[in-house]
Amino acid sequence: MTTSPILTVAGVVHAYGDKTVLHGVDLSLSPGEIYALLGPNGAGKTTLIKTICGRFRPDSGSVLLNGEDPARVHAARASLGLVPQEIALYAHLTVAENLAAFASLAQVPRKAVPAAVQRAMELTRTVDRAHVPVRHLSGGYQRRANIAAAIVHRPALLILDEPTVGVDIDAREALDAVIRGLRDLGVAVLLTTHDLEQAGALADRVGFLREGSLVLEGQPRTLIAKAFGLQMEVLVEFSGEPDAAGEILLAAEGLVRTAHRAKLWTRLDADGYAAAGRLDKRLRKAGLVPREIRVREPSLQNLFSLVAERKLAA
Ligand SMILES: Nc1ncnc2c1ncn2[C@@H]1O[C@H](COP(=O)(O)OP(=O)(O)O)[C@@H](O)[C@H]1O
Ligand SMILES: [Mg+2]
Incomplete structure (x- = not known):
């Protein structure tokens, strides 16, 4: 792919106090690409995501989102949608009400909100639950509604932190289909996961984060062929x-x-x-x-x- 990257992470270092947890991470993501960030608990995946989202300023190195620094430029943050690990929706509101609220928060112009809500529900296959309060939804629907909330403002980059924790196999397949659909529309997708089966099935590229360093990166098939040959x-x-x-x-x-x-x-x-x-x-x-x-x-x-x-x- 020759399109320019939507996300460029270069030499990012982050420390909590005197404990350095990211040791110079480089990562780049293009439109229409799914990248799975893998690594054991504590490797630094969530910290890297927070840095990409502009929640932390890197101690050194840089993050560029659409060419701008998300920690400083609001417009850069607007090109990003984050799906946190926990369901972050208003439990008593319906799916459509939630999405309208998230659209307003993301400064979608008031007139554009109904169409934005409809589009987000269609892309996440939640239209049939539009008027159901979130607390009455199954786990799978809640996950997809959580994604809908993150894409209602049409971000160019969607980040999902551990999207499949506690999700059963059917719900996971529906989730994968939604993520693929977004990728096919040209959205860049960055996800962290423990679920290596999901990563292998879904990701165009994977990166292994170990103790804050990205130690291996590439296409799953290529990496596997290189490591194992004919075994x-x-x-x-x-x-x-x-x-x-x-x-x-x-x-x-x-x-x-x-x-x-x-x-x-x-x-x-x-x-x-x-x-x-x-x-x-x-x-x-x-x-x-x-x-x-x-x-x-x-x-x-x-x-x-x-x-x-x-x-x-x-
Ligand atoms: N707010 C914090 N303060 C201090 N240390 C933290 C904080 N958040 C995470 N850490 C530490 O940073 C390291 C990386 O954590 P994290 O980014 O959450 O890893 P992952 O998401 O890969 O499990 C871990 O050792 C964790 O204990
Ligand atoms: Mg984490």
Whole structure:
């Protein structure tokens, strides 16, 4: 893409007191691009977002939004919409009433408010709940209404902080569709997430923030191909949790328990499918009968583990 960036972050440093949490972050975002900022808790994602929004002045370095400093120039802030992690809507007001209130706050001219509200509801698929008080909405609708509030003034850059925390799978897919729709209209989207599956499915580019430094950045497929080459991920699932003896055996096979599911174990193998067959035989022989073995391309999760364990991009 040759369009000029809507957001340019250059060498941004931020400290809380004497604790430096951003160590010179560079980041640039173009219209029509989805960028997922990944990183463990405490990596500095929210701090970076607050700096981009002009809530903090960087201790050094600069943020340019549409070519201007959002900490100083109000018009620069107006080109940005922020979706905070918590639902930030008036619970007793309806969706349409909320959006009208947010439009006024964002200084949308009074005459333009009804059309702006309608457009925001259409883009976030909340029209059918226009007249329902927010507190009566499902979690998924609340999330999308939260996005609607952030785009009612037509920002060129939309920032979402952890949009999928506590969102079930169906609601997440609806959320992803809304984000893609905005991207297709030319909005630049910056999101932070713990959800690597979402990031892999959604993001045109991802960046890994580790202890305040952006240590790896690029297109998911390119990064994965570069890190893993022809290796495949072998996933072994058991019906129950393996006992201590079983765990030792699995570790000896190079299998590692996945972070979120005790019954699911993983390893990388250059010889994917063939290795999975041999592994299955050995495990059965040892009395550890897998419920299922899957072979798939390595994911952002695998890449994230490498980055977190400092085996990549030192
Ligand atoms: N208001 C604050 N005062 C002092 N330290 C803070 C404050 N907010 C965040 N931190 C610290 O800064 C680091 C980065 O936090 P944060 O930006 O919230 O990370 P993330 O969003 O990636 O979880 C953490 O170590 C956190 O404890
Ligand atoms: Mg955060």
